[in-house]
Amino acid sequence: MANRGGFSSRIGFIMAAAGSAVGLGNIWKFPYEVGENGGAVFLLVYLICTVVICFPIMIGEIAIGRKAQKDAYGSYKSLGGRRWGLLGLFGILCGVMILSFYNVVAGWAFGYFLEISFGDLLNTADFKLFFGEYVGMIWDNLFFSVCFMIITAFIVVKGVSGGIERASKILMPMLFAILVGLIIYSLTLDNAMEGIKFYLLPDFSKLNLETIYSALGQAFFSLSLGMGALITYGSYIDKKQNIITSAAMISVMDVSVAFLAGLLIFPLVFSQGQAPTEGPGLVFVALPGVFNSMGPIIGKVVGGGFFLLLCFAALTSTISLLEVPVAYLVDTKKLPRKAVVWLLATLIFVVGLPSMLSQGAVDMFSSMSFYGGKSFLDFVSEVFSDISLPLGGCLMSIFIAYRWKTQSLSEEISSGNENYKGSFLEKVINLVIMYIAPILLGLIFINTVFSKFFGIEII
Numbered sequence: 001m002a003n004r005g006g007f008s009s010r011i012g013f014i015m016a017a018a019g020s021a022v023g024l025g026n027i028w029k030f031p032y033e034v035g036e037n038g039g040a041v042f043l044l045v046y047l048i049c050t051v052v053i054c055f056p057i058m059i060g061e062i063a064i065g066r067k068a069q070k071d072a073y074g075s076y077k078s079l080g081g082r083r084w085g086l087l088g089l090f091g092i093l094c095g096v097m098i099l100s101f102y103n104v105v106a107g108w109a110f111g112y113f114l115e116i117s118f119g120d121l122l123n124t125a126d127f128k129l130f131f132g133e134y135v136g137m138i139w140d141n142l143f144f145s146v147c148f149m150i151i152t153a154f155i156v157v158k159g160v161s162g163g164i165e166r167a168s169k170i171l172m173p174m175l176f177a178i179l180v181g182l183i184i185y186s187l188t189l190d191n192a193m194e195g196i197k198f199y200l201l202p203d204f205s206k207l208n209l210e211t212i213y214s215a216l217g218q219a220f221f222s223l224s225l226g227m228g229a230l231i232t233y234g235s236y237i238d239k240k241q242n243i244i245t246s247a248a249m250i251s252v253m254d255v256s257v258a259f260l261a262g263l264l265i266f267p268l269v270f271s272q273g274q275a276p277t278e279g280p281g282l283v284f285v286a287l288p289g290v291f292n293s294m295g296p297i298i299g300k301v302v303g304g305g306f307f308l309l310l311c312f313a314a315l316t317s318t319i320s321l322l323e324v325p326v327a328y329l330v331d332t333k334k335l336p337r338k339a340v341v342w343l344l345a346t347l348i349f350v351v352g353l354p355s356m357l358s359q360g361a362v363d364m365f366s367s368m369s370f371y372g373g374k375s376f377l378d379f380v381s382e383v384f385s386d387i388s389l390p391l392g393g394c395l396m397s398i399f400i401a402y403r404w405k406t407q408s409l410s411e412e413i414s415s416g417n418e419n420y421k422g423s424f425l426e427k428v429i430n431l432v433i434m435y436i437a438p439i440l441l442g443l444i445f446i447n448t449v450f451s452k453f454f455g456i457e458i459i
């Protein structure tokens with residue numbers, strides 16, 4: 001297996017996996033999901049989902065990958081037989097579809113970085129109007145998202161390289177520092193406290209089933225779970241690593257960045273008298289206003305810096321999304337890595353075109369009548385991320401519980417963590433994997449499908 005490559009150190013793996021987890025999901029998606037789903041109560045449900053369901057699932061994924069030492073498809077197949085391999089293939093499909101729209105949004109972030117740093121975006125009179133027009137501009141979007149896909153492919157071609165490990169180790173702390181700096185500034189603004197209240201004081205009257213699905217979907221997406229990304233990364237680590245502590249560090253980093261992003265955005269939104277229910281435009285509309293108020297030079301530096309770091313966060317995520325299908329074709333189909341990367345990057349880019357054109361550029365994609373007038377981007381993101389990732393997690397727990405068996409899971413976790421067997425944690429993890437996750441995720445899946453596609457509320 002030596003020629004598959006691998007992470008050079010434990011911290012390299014943690015940083016790469018945290019890099020995969022921390023991305024647009026934390027800084028772009030999380031705040032607008034909180035905004036649309038009633039504020040603090042969403043945050044609370046999200047935290048519960050992360051600890052109770054997602055943490056054990058993450059451990060399971062890493063363990064499967066490390067045991068099998070293969071890509072998502074190959075891992076399920078070698079541990080469970082050909083039929084379970086289908087689950088791996090489903091995950092790979094989800095990865096392809098998620099990357100197709102993720103790359104479009106990353107393109108917006110890249111465009112904002114350039115337009116703030118080198119253009120005069122900050123002099124715009126109405127940022128909301130600007131964003132609405134911006135995402136509908138075909139040529140700009142094409143250019144920026146092509147660039148983003150090319151950069152992603154360049155890095156993935158190099159394999160599980162020291163470059164990305166080293167880059168993540170520098171960029172992650174920088175992202176943290178900029179976030180904290182901006183938060184301190186934003187807390188000094190008028191009305192900031194209104195934002196903090198919305199974000200931190202739960203209003204339980206806003207709690208409904210929709211909140212729970214969204215929070216769960218968001219937790220899966222943000223932690224890069226449910227489609228085999230961590231099976232793939234887990235296959236690149238050695239048997240001495242402690243999977244539990246690694247998974248804990250990855251989760252804590254991911255949750256902290258999401259939490260901090262909310263702490264930054266809501267004071268800003270409220271201080272500018274905007275509504276938090278803006279949707280996907282939230283970060284792109286609320287932040288430029290603040291950068292603008294910092295004056296022409298500081299605004300450009302801080303604003304440009306923020307969007308640049310957002311791009312880096314997105315980049316370590318697009319890399320992990322692309323690595324999943326690449327690892328499949330390289331490991332299982334024995335195709336050359338370089339050709340596979342460029343082929344997939346091109347294909348995924350093309351698959352992403354309708355999402356790119358769905359933000360006003362082309363009516364047919366922007367408002368789809370069969371999907372409640374929502375956009376193609378919403379459709380792909382809801383089907384392949386919100387619905388499919390928890391489903392993938394559900395099936396993975398069933399796989400561990402009833403095919404691979406929890407004894408094998410414990411065995412794998414024990415390597416690198418001798419005290420695991422017989423511990424309280426082992427019991428909790430097994431309980432979640434055997435009963436809580438499959439039942440809860442299964443119910444939620446069924447209910448979501450019925451309510452989204454047939455308008456029937458079962459629960």
Ligand code: TRP
Nearest residue numbers: 021023024025221222224229317
């Ligand atoms: N977790 C990333 C984010 O929050 C996105 C991502 C990267 C992802 N790899 C993934 C999501 C795999 C689901 C599955 O932005």
